[in-house]
Amino acid sequence: YIHDAKLCLEPFLGEGGLKQGIFEEQLESCRQSIVRLKEDKDSGRLPFLSIPEQRDDLVVCQTIASSYRANCSDVVVLGTGGSSLGGRTLYGLASSAFGPINGGPHLHFIDNIDPHSFDILLKKLDISKTGLIVVSKSGSTAETVAQFMALLPAFQKAYGPEKLAERITVITEPRPNPLRKLARDLGLECLDQNPLIGGRFCILTIVGLLPAMIAGLDVAALRNGAAKVVEQAFNTEEMAKVPAAVGASVATGLLRQRNIRQTVIMPYEDRLANLGLWYNQLWAESLGKEGKGTTPIRALGTVDQHSQLQLYLDGPQDKMFTVIYHDTKGQGLPVDSVLPKGEDSLSYLRGRTLGDLLTISAEATTQTLARNGRPVRKFLLEKIDEETLGALTMHFMLETVISADLLGVNPYDQPAVEQGKMLARRLLKEL
Ligand code: PA5
Numbered sequence: 001y002i003h004d005a006k007l008c009l010e011p012f013l014g015e016g017g018l019k020q021g022i023f024e025e026q027l028e029s030c031r032q033s034i035v036r037l038k039e040d041k042d043s044g045r046l047p048f049l050s051i052p053e054q055r056d057d058l059v060v061c062q063t064i065a066s067s068y069r070a071n072c073s074d075v076v077v078l079g080t081g082g083s084s085l086g087g088r089t090l091y092g093l094a095s096s097a098f099g100p101i102n103g104g105p106h107l108h109f110i111d112n113i114d115p116h117s118f119d120i121l122l123k124k125l126d127i128s129k130t131g132l133i134v135v136s137k138s139g140s141t142a143e144t145v146a147q148f149m150a151l152l153p154a155f156q157k158a159y160g161p162e163k164l165a166e167r168i169t170v171i172t173e174p175r176p177n178p179l180r181k182l183a184r185d186l187g188l189e190c191l192d193q194n195p196l197i198g199g200r201f202c203i204l205t206i207v208g209l210l211p212a213m214i215a216g217l218d219v220a221a222l223r224n225g226a227a228k229v230v231e232q233a234f235n236t237e238e239m240a241k242v243p244a245a246v247g248a249s250v251a252t253g254l255l256r257q258r259n260i261r262q263t264v265i266m267p268y269e270d271r272l273a274n275l276g277l278w279y280n281q282l283w284a285e286s287l288g289k290e291g292k293g294t295t296p297i298r299a300l301g302t303v304d305q306h307s308q309l310q311l312y313l314d315g316p317q318d319k320m321f322t323v324i325y326h327d328t329k330g331q332g333l334p335v336d337s338v339l340p341k342g343e344d345s346l347s348y349l350r351g352r353t354l355g356d357l358l359t360i361s362a363e364a365t366t367q368t369l370a371r372n373g374r375p376v377r378k379f380l381l382e383k384i385d386e387e388t389l390g391a392l393t394m395h396f397m398l399e400t401v402i403s404a405d406l407l408g409v410n411p412y413d414q415p416a417v418e419q420g421k422m423l424a425r426r427l428l429k430e431l
Contacts, residue, residue, distance in 0.1 A: 012250045012320075017375045022257050026249035026406060027239045033405035034245065037398075038234045047194055048201040048397065052227030052390070058219060060191060061206050064169055065213035072105040072131040072167070076121065077211055078147045079135035081285075081417070082199020083171075084111040085278040086208035086393075087135075090222065092274045093389060094215035104216045105131065113143045118150055127158040131214075132168045135207055137193050139177025142424050148179070152186075165189055171207055198412050200282045203393050218386045225390030233398055244398035247322075247377070251294065251399075252406040254320055254375055261294050261318050264308075268301030268325035268362040271384055272392075275324070276300065279396055286400045286411035293407070301325070302361050309365065313372050321369055324392070325362040326381040331355030 012018055041049040068075055077087055088109040099106050108125075110117065132155060136144040159167055170183040173195040183190045191206055202208065204226055209219045232242065239245040254260035263283065265276045276298030287293035297319070299308055312319060332354035339346055362378070369376040381388050404411035 012246075012375050012377055018250055018253045019257055022253045023249055026253040026256075027245060029406055030239050030242070030245035030249055030402055031237075033248075033402045034233060034239075034242070036405065037401065041230075041234075045196070048197045048204075049230055051197075051204045052223040052230060052394070054223075057206060058209060058213070061210045061213055064189070065210060067166065068131040068214045069104050069216070071129070073129040074125050075105045075107050075131040075133065075211070075214055076125070076151070077107060077109045077133045077135065078111075078144055078151070079109075079133075079207075080111040080141060080143050081281055082202055083135035083137060083141075083144065083207060084109050085200075085274070085281055086203030087211035089203065089274040089278040089393070090208050090212040090217060090389065091215050092271050093384070093386065094212075094217050096270065100215065102216055105214060107211055107215060109211075110147060111143075113147060118147070122151075122154055127154045130155075130158075130167070133171065133210060134168070134179065134183075135171045135193075136177075136179050137173050137195075137199055137202070137207075139172040139179030141421060142428065145179055145182070148182070161187070169210070171210070198414075200278075200285055201397055201412075203278065203397075204390065221386035222390035225387035225392075226394035227390075228387075229391050229394040229398065244395050244402055247395075247399040248402035248406055250375065250377070251320065251403055255294060255407075259318065260320050260375065262297055262320075263294050264297045264299055264312065264319055264321045266299040266301065266304065266321060266323050266365070268323070268358055269328075269384060270300075272324060272389075273300050275389075275392065278393070282396060282400050285414050285417060287404055287407060287409060289409045289413075289415070292409055301358065305361060305365055309368075312369065312374065317374070319374065321366075321374060321376040322379065323362055323366045323369075323376060324379040324381065325359060326384055327359055328355030329353075329359045332358075 013020060013023060037046065037049065040046040044050075077084065087107075091107050091109070094101055094104070095107070108121070110121070132151065134144065134148045139145075155164060155168060164186060165188050168186075168188050169191060170179060170188055171191045171193050172179050172183075174192045175195065180190055191210070193202065193207060194205060197205055204223055209222070212219050212222065229244070233244055236242060239249075251263060265279050267273060267275055280296045280298050283296040284293065297308075312321070330353060334353050335357070336350045336352060339350060366376055366378045379392070381392075401411045
């Protein structure tokens with residue numbers, strides 16, 4: 001999924017990067033982390049690493065997805081954090097700022113509880129042509145349950161008790177919980193979420209894949225891409241050839257050696273814009289514990305080149321960078337067709353396309369950061385499709401759990417988030 005692992009290694013070790021000795025030490029620790037991860041995978045303790053091998057869990061989803069595709073103009077997905085960001089990231093492949101790309105319903109991922117947005121949603125959408133998916137692993141997240149109960153009367157009115165189950169699907173873990181009870185009382189379909197896969201690791205489970213299927217994406221290819229990453233990581237002795245081990249070594253090594261406390265993820269293409277949102281949660285919620293962790297920053301290609309790049313180059317030297325793009329040279333609309341002959345001030349655009357500009361901008365940012373002594377790696381993707389996105393997401397999940405092992409924190413819990421949830425419930429009772 002990236003042309004050459006060296007691409008992600010060399011800039012990190014160059015000027016402004018990591019000392020070779022520290023890098024090698026960290027890399028050696030990764031070897032042990034990977035052995036432990038493999039044992040946990042094989043014993044079934046870490047099923048997110050085995051997801052790519054699964055097939056049968058998607059059969060029910062396929063039926064639901066076909067029905068939503070055939071009957072709905074819109075599908076609202078309720079959920080927050082890991083119950084929303086995975087699906088949203090995958091949907092980026094099938095949609096644009098102007099709506100879905102290849103037919104199929106328009107998906108709306110609603111994770112905030114802003115009442116204004118819900119008022120607009122009910123005004124804008126034809127509920128009689130809208131499907132609803134409600135995702136909450138615990139089934140007790142106040143925001144998600146409240147969103148559901150707020151929208152339910154409109155769906156009950158549009159569909160009546162008999163047809164409600166055809167348009168509302170609930171995803172939650174199998175154990176009894178308030179959302180499951182509500183769904184059962186209403187006679188709704190409840191899909192089981194694997195209790196051993198936490199929200200931020202469930203992008204390739206039914207949580208992310210049901211929306212992806214409704215959007216018409218090839219979910220087998222998503223899982224294939226992820227499977228290749230797991231296979232590559234677990235079947236080599238050469239840690240320098242495992243991009244997730246390299247990334248984890250560099251991130252934790254730079255923290256040790258240079259106190260690099262922020263990590264910027266900067267995809268250049270709109271289809272990958274939400275990857276940064278998803279990554280923010282994955283990295284922050286998995287590593288930010290016991291006074292440890294580094295802060296993820298989400299940036300987008302040329303947009304932030306014209307805003308945050310000032311800080312990146314000229315501000316504090318406390319960041320590392322991941323630039324993600326694929327070669328779009330020669331693609332897209334030509335930008336020189338209206339240039340009058342003899343017009344010199346824009347002559348650098350002659351013979352160029354929008355795709356040229358995008359790729360050259362990504363190259364320029366990477367090189368400028370490297371020349372200014374900022375640790376930067378680039379992921380030069382072969383293409384942007386389901387397989388690549390499956391690979392990228394698995395890569396980042398692996399990189400995160402290996403980093404957690406190197407930092408000595410548990411990547412799978414989120415005590416501070418749980419504290420916030422409990423506090424919200426208490427205040428709702430008290431205020
Ligand atoms: O990664 C996590 O565990 C959290 O961010 C959850 O995804 C988020 O809090 C939503 O939880 P739930 O799916 O239980 O509603």
